[in-house]
Amino acid sequence: MASVRPASGGSTFDEKKQGRGAMTWPPGHERRVLASVDSTMAEAARRSAVLAGPEWILAERQQAARGRRGRTWRMPEGNFGATLAMPVNGAAPVVALRSFVAALALFDTFVAVTGRAEPFALKWPNDVLLNGGKVAGILLETHQGGRVLAIGFGVNLVETPAPGEVEEGALAPVSLASETGAAVAPEVFLDHLAAAYARREADFRTYGFAPVREAWLAGAARLGQSITARTGTSETTGTFETVDPSGNLVILTSKGRVAIAAADVFF
């Protein structure tokens, strides 16, 4: 399914040869760059049975990229689409907290490549906003009975989906290039993201969810403001109060406090 681009596939990281930045590729992490694949999530699923350690799979083109809740994710060339597949231990709800770790790593990466933090914000559960529009999304899947986690990152580096391709009521998509003028190649973005993710993951493994939660809340969009959370069967509107220690969205409504585990949020 995948066609591997030999020039940059494999685990060797030679930043001078690749012309990339001066950050350190996380030791022990495999790095695979594919010219084309159906979906890096599908590729991670195929790799999951033989995975020896963390592995980043970056694709220049994806024919069948997927988004949250079974949606299609469109990835024009030049945008960023990658999946981190890694062995994990622990109960499913703890594994799922990686969505916050991943969102923070994306936030760190945007700050690293633009030198600015203020235009970026985090939208529960795991989108990154830029000037109020969606610039990146994250998708989590597990394999091998929960022993392998795949975290997919889709970033509009240069292009956005056409307006007709965006779900009604969803935030307008924006691209990093059009909003900030930053021209970042996907492989350079990957180098920053892999380093940032490794740092955030190490903190999560050492200190647990508390510091991740605190950092996530510090960057949260619409905290203290009115939001609407929609599941397939219900809609809750109220004040976005916090994210609780289990990662649930907490909304204060006229009838009291509601903790929501999974939903789409609308502003």
Ligand SMILES: O=C(O)CCCC[C@@H]1SC[C@@H]2NC(=O)N[C@@H]21
């Ligand atoms: O719906 C979302 O916001 C999540 C989008 C995730 C898209 C990325 S692109 C790389 C990886 N491969 C996929 O098929 N999906 C994710």
